[in-house]
Amino acid sequence: MPNIPDGITQQNILEAARVYDNKTISHQFSHSTTYDVIISGHRYPPKAIVGIASNYHLGQPLTPDDFSGGLHTKCFRVLRENGFRIILKKDDIVYPDEIPKNIVHTEGSVKQVTINSYERDTDARDKCIEYYGLKCQACDFDFEDVYGDLGAGFIHVHHLVQISSIKEKYIIDPIKDLRPVCPNCHAMLHKRKKKPYTIDELKEIINR
Structure with a gap:
């Protein structure tokens, strides 16, 4: 089963947010339920962004079943290590x-x-x-x-x-x-x- 690759960069994440907004890549991720990641002042579902960003290392985006989201997961750690803030949805x-x-x-x-x-x-x-x-x-x-x-x-x-x-x-x-x-x-x-x-x-x- 594929997993989040090492080496995801801030630029990968910014690009993932751009294609998420423009809907230029197909993916299976839904909206987040508890947390959002803040990118350029806008809210995004953390798993979707990391899953799409993984495309730039694996050659294919991950699916929601390939990895977990949450405060102590690699998904959130990748976002935080690249300088992005994760906040409660509401x-x-x-x-x-x-x-x-x-x-x-x-x-x-x-x-x-x-x-x-x-x-x-x-x-x-x-x-x-x-x-x-x-x-x-x-x-x-x-x-x-x-x-x-x-x-x-x-x-x-x-x-x-x-x-x-x-x-x-x-x-x-x-x-x-x-x-x-x-x-x-x-x-x-x-x-x-x-x-x-x-x-x-x-x-x-x-x-x-």
Whole structure:
């Protein structure tokens, strides 16, 4: 039975993502159920990407039955060793500043969740996490360090300027406008209702 070959490169993975998007190669892989790999700011099913990338070493893509996916598998290790981040597919807990998201780079249209909230952009969130990582920018908490596999890929993303205060569509900058924070710090930032605390202000409180 074929297996994931050694020597898969970052370029192989980028090419696999390109042909996955363009549907220029046939494969048997389905969408992922728990984890996504982030490539150039977009989400992909990890097994599909590794299976297609293997084509550049074996001469044929692997099938889903040829190897396993998961945090401690060679599939995920290959992706991580090539510099790609693997994150949980979704966070089932809904917070006012962490709600289901659009796929475009504009924000602002109102939707009803539990309260009136403003749509968030998944792509912008992912790019923020790619840049800053999964450690809380206020208290340095890292869920994977503490909880292991259970915490892998988990973090909230805080919007530095409240969408509700803008009330119009606008283009966000994932690096300038967003920061990853843990749920505790996220809640504390919003304890001041009209104007949330800044991350620096919260750091001062934590360090007192």
